[in-house]
Amino acid sequence: MALEHALLVALREQPASGLELAKRFGRSIGFFWHATHQQIYRVLARMDADGWVTVTEVAQSGRPDKKEYAVSPAGERVLAGWLAEPTPMEPLRSELAVKMRGASYGDRGAVLEVVRANLADHRLRLAHYEQLEKRDHPHPEALTGHELDQYLVLRGGIRLERFWVEWLTEYLESRQARSPEDPARSPEDPARSPEESR
Amino acid sequence: MALEHALLVALREQPASGLELAKRFGRSIGFFWHATHQQIYRVLARMDADGWVTVTEVAQSGRPDKKEYAVSPAGERVLAGWLAEPTPMEPLRSELAVKMRGASYGDRGAVLEVVRANLADHRLRLAHYEQLEKRDHPHPEALTGHELDQYLVLRGGIRLERFWVEWLTEYLESRQARSPEDPARSPEDPARSPEESR
DNA sequence: GCTGTCATGTAACAGGTTACATGATTCG
DNA sequence: CGAATCATGTAACCTGTTACATGACAGC
Numbered sequence: 001m002a003l004e005h006a007l008l009v010a011l012r013e014q015p016a017s018g019l020e021l022a023k024r025f026g027r028s029i030g031f032f033w034h035a036t037h038q039q040i041y042r043v044l045a046r047m048d049a050d051g052w053v054t055v056t057e058v059a060q061s062g063r064p065d066k067k068e069y070a071v072s073p074a075g076e077r078v079l080a081g082w083l084a085e086p087t088p089m090e091p092l093r094s095e096l097a098v099k100m101r102g103a104s105y106g107d108r109g110a111v112l113e114v115v116r117a118n119l120a121d122h123r124l125r126l127a128h129y130e131q132l133e134k135r136d137h138p139h140p141e142a143l144t145g146h147e148l149d150q151y152l153v154l155r156g157g158i159r160l161e162r163f164w165v166e167w168l169t170e171y172l173e174s175r176q177a178r179s180p181e182d183p184a185r186s187p188e189d190p191a192r193s194p195e196e197s198r
Numbered sequence: 199m200a201l202e203h204a205l206l207v208a209l210r211e212q213p214a215s216g217l218e219l220a221k222r223f224g225r226s227i228g229f230f231w232h233a234t235h236q237q238i239y240r241v242l243a244r245m246d247a248d249g250w251v252t253v254t255e256v257a258q259s260g261r262p263d264k265k266e267y268a269v270s271p272a273g274e275r276v277l278a279g280w281l282a283e284p285t286p287m288e289p290l291r292s293e294l295a296v297k298m299r300g301a302s303y304g305d306r307g308a309v310l311e312v313v314r315a316n317l318a319d320h321r322l323r324l325a326h327y328e329q330l331e332k333r334d335h336p337h338p339e340a341l342t343g344h345e346l347d348q349y350l351v352l353r354g355g356i357r358l359e360r361f362w363v364e365w366l367t368e369y370l371e372s373r374q375a376r377s378p379e380d381p382a383r384s385p386e387d388p389a390r391s392p393e394e395s396r
Numbered sequence: 397g398c399t400g401t402c403a404t405g406t407a408a409c410a411g412g413t414t415a416c417a418t419g420a421t422t423c424g
Numbered sequence: 425c426g427a428a429t430c431a432t433g434t435a436a437c438c439t440g441t442t443a444c445a446t447g448a449c450a451g452c
Contacts, residue, residue: 009300032295083304087294089319096285097230101351102207104344106281121287146302153299156365163361167354
């Protein structure tokens with residue numbers, strides 16, 4: 001029950017059509033939220049039915065019409081109410097972490113490859129975010145209001161990617177220093193030999 | 199399609215019943231994964247039907263019987279195959295971040311309260327993880343095999359909580375220094391007055 | 397005329413959450 | 425006897441993902 005509210009924030013920043021919202025969810029707001037257009041259409045329809053948004057058909061030159069959504073006064077009240085509610089701490093769910101933890105039960109080299117690939121992705125994204133920071137917020141100390149909020153959330157995106165890069169680097173360094181193949185001692189799993197390369 | 203595999207990892211570490219798994223998912227494995235007992239029972243039933251696990255009814259003294267699940271050879275193959283597959287980078291989804299970004303559209307003081315509460319939670323959890331680290335892994339440089347994997351995933355939990363503490367602290371410091379009430383200038387929202395305290 | 401993009405959607409399914417139901421046993 | 429804990433489950437619902445469908449116009 002939170003995509004609704006993410007959409008309300010996005011629409012208060014700038015009224016938009018379903019597709020435009022989907023694109024924006026790949027960018028700025030997308031540091032910490034994501035949604036596909038199908039989902040957005042569904043939720044938008046419900047929000048319209050509930051009177052949280054208003055719709056205007058907008059004719060465009062050389063393109064199909066679009067429906068532009070904007071937050072209604074009722075939607076503003078809903079948003080303001082939601083913002084003041086406590087948010088429970090959400091547990092992170094990471095498939096990669098499960099693989100790291102379970103690496104002994106398969107081909108450890110393959111898991112290291114998977115981790116390396118993820119590390120590369122996170123490095124790329126970190127570089128991208130840092131570029132955005134430089135380009136869009138060259139003077140952060142002067143920011144106020146919503147612009148400051150946007151900047152601080154981007155900072156979160158940067159810090160999160162740094163977390164990934166540092167953690168995965170620590171993992172790879174420990175794993176590569178203390179292997180390959182973990183010579184001798186594996187007290188668990190006496191009979192089976194799970195470390196064979198495929 | 200990943201709870202299955204998380205359960206396979208957990209069951210290879212130690213065969214267990216549905217409830218025991220649910221409890222473990224609140225602890226160690228729970229740094230990066232979580233599931234309720236209802237969900238676990240459902241998935242366990244499917245895994246049994248698919249032949250990934252074997253079940254043994256275990257009579258207990260002074261307690262109801264339990265069904266102990268263990269990974270079957272077929273399950274081991276499934277797990278090994280999954281471990282070698284690439285994992286796509288999962289986007290974090292954070293309600294709190296949406297609130298931080300949208301704070302201008304409601305009562306900013308209330309949002310700061312929400313952030314403070316979350317910061318306190320993350321500090322607590324960080325302290326707990328650091329305690330686990332000290333207690334369960336006093337000599338990390340000597341670890342190998344699965345024990346090293348466990349330690350490194352715990353390290354990830356610690357780093358993640360540090361990320362939260364640092365980010366939310368940065369947010370609060372910037373926000374408290376550069377306010378309260380962001381005197382004057384709010385180019386957005388000329389008519390309405392969303393900053394009133396509740 | 398074909399391909400690509402903009403734009404909106406439907407349908408089926410998979411995954412996760414919440415509420416409820418049941419039964420045994422221990423402890424006060 | 426009542427409450428708490430262990431243990432297993434069902435049912436309803438909500439969310440999210442994937443695949444597909446449709447139509448208009450733009451450019452080659």
